[in-house]
Amino acid sequence: xxxxxxxxxxxxxxxxxxxxxxxxxxxxxxxxxxxxxxxxxxxxxxxxxxxxxxxxxxxxxxxxxxxxxxxxxxxxxxxxxxxxxxxxxxxxxxxxxx
Numbered sequence: 001x002x003x004x005x006x007x008x009x010x011x012x013x014x015x016x017x018x019x020x021x022x023x024x025x026x027x028x029x030x031x032x033x034x035x036x037x038x039x040x041x042x043x044x045x046x047x048x049x050x051x052x053x054x055x056x057x058x059x060x061x062x063x064x065x066x067x068x069x070x071x072x073x074x075x076x077x078x079x080x081x082x083x084x085x086x087x088x089x090x091x092x093x094x095x096x097x098x
Contacts, residue, residue, distance in 0.1 A: 001059060001060075001061060001095060002059070002060055002061070002062065002063045002065075002066045002092070002093065002094050002095070003057060003058070003059050003066070003092075003093040004057070004058045004059075004066040004067065004069070004070045004090070004091070004092050004093075005055065005056065005057045005058075005090070005091045005092075005093075006054075006055070006056040006070055006073060006074060006088055006089070006090055007043070007053060007054070007055055007056075007088070007089040008053065008054040008055075008056065008074070008077055008085065008087075008088050009051070009052075009053050009085075009086040009087045009088075010025075010051065010052045010053070010054065010077070010083045010084065010085060010086060011050060011051060011083065011084040011086050012024050012025075012049070012050045012051065012052060012082065012083055012084075013050075013081075013082045013083065013084075015049050015050050016049060017049060018046075018047075018049060020049070021049055021050075021052065024052075024082050024083065025042055025052050025054075028054070028076075028077060028080060028083070029041065029042065029054065031076065032054075032056060032073055032076065032077070035076070036058070036069050036072060036073055036076075038056050038057060038058045038069060038073060039056065039057045039058075040054060040055065040056040040057075040073075041054070041055055042054055042055075043055035052083075054077070056070075056073055058070060058073075063092075063094060066092070067092070070090060074088055
């Protein structure tokens, strides 16, 4: 079993309230989940209007598949015009990890 995780830090565009923030973040989370069958949630910065941190996890029996899914998820978020990708932290856990 292989597990890959991404932590994605985002700067949101012209967002002036937490309600507007939800209207930007929620569709991204839903699309990632629907399109790639990953677990994804906003994991930090919930009280900041223009910042969001998403946590994402993918599990598979094939290491290459996990890497491919994480690459696709990162590209999907990076291509969204309403957000700026500030940083991405990637972790990979394989069968040989203790």
